[in-house]
Amino acid sequence: MAPENLYEAHTLDFADGDEMATLPYRLLRPAVIEEGERVPLVVFLHGAGERGNDNLAQLKYFPTWMASDEARANYPCYLLAPQCRRDKKWADYSRDPMEGEPLGHPLSADLAAVVNVMEQLLDDEPIDADRVYLTGLSMGGFGSWDLASRMPGRFAAMMPICGGGDPRLAEKYLGLPIWCFHGGADSVVKPERSRSMVEAILAAGGGLTYTEFGGVGHDSWTPAYQDPATLVWLFEQVRKR
Numbered sequence: 001m002a003p004e005n006l007y008e009a010h011t012l013d014f015a016d017g018d019e020m021a022t023l024p025y026r027l028l029r030p031a032v033i034e035e036g037e038r039v040p041l042v043v044f045l046h047g048a049g050e051r052g053n054d055n056l057a058q059l060k061y062f063p064t065w066m067a068s069d070e071a072r073a074n075y076p077c078y079l080l081a082p083q084c085r086r087d088k089k090w091a092d093y094s095r096d097p098m099e100g101e102p103l104g105h106p107l108s109a110d111l112a113a114v115v116n117v118m119e120q121l122l123d124d125e126p127i128d129a130d131r132v133y134l135t136g137l138s139m140g141g142f143g144s145w146d147l148a149s150r151m152p153g154r155f156a157a158m159m160p161i162c163g164g165g166d167p168r169l170a171e172k173y174l175g176l177p178i179w180c181f182h183g184g185a186d187s188v189v190k191p192e193r194s195r196s197m198v199e200a201i202l203a204a205g206g207g208l209t210y211t212e213f214g215g216v217g218h219d220s221w222t223p224a225y226q227d228p229a230t231l232v233w234l235f236e237q238v239r240k241r
Helices: 062-066 069-074 108-124 140-152 169-171 192-203 221-225 226-235
Strands: 007-016 019-028 039-045 078-082 127-137 158-163 179-183 210-213
Touching: 007 108, 019 108, 039 062, 039 108, 039 140, 062 069, 062 127, 062 221, 069 108, 069 192, 078 108, 108 127, 108 140, 127 140, 127 226, 140 158, 140 169, 158 221, 158 226, 169 192, 179 192, 179 221, 192 210, 210 221, 221 226
Parallel strands: 039 078, 039 127, 127 158, 158 179, 179 210
Antiparallel strands: 007 019, 019 078
């Protein structure tokens, strides 16, 4: 069955300043869920190339792979795949390493809408609140770093791929299990963006895992997500209270 037939299509209307906007999103439910059972929620943030309003493009890559029979059998979960507007970003970060990026920039309206959907799902669905996972690629990797810094106690684990954030916020990630990926030959988002985050978190006394794929360009998400160890690690994580 095509992935788009497995994912429910939804929208959320939200305010962006004085204007109203719409967040398209898709939701994959567990194939089977036992009465009284609670399962994980995975929040996936797509890259810049999947922006728009068709509520379809964001299913490329990870959401499609997670809709396979094998993945659904081995990792029953809810998977939330929102779609960012074409002219917006999940987070206001530059692709290139820069000094003096602003601290405290507001949460983007699109990402704030994602948080609203996530919290509503936690209220309405049989989701294990201690097993909420955050992952994203490229623009979604930036969004993952940004959102986790604002909600450090919300997620059980984060898996940002070929993104980056603000190293000065390193202490926000202490105690959060992180597995970060980047391509060593990435010319779109330079690997220094991930390396700087890793170095800052380690310097702050935190711990995380970093995998850099030598010779791999921007598409580090394919080897990252398709490594069998990745999902095993992700779904083992439980939020520490």
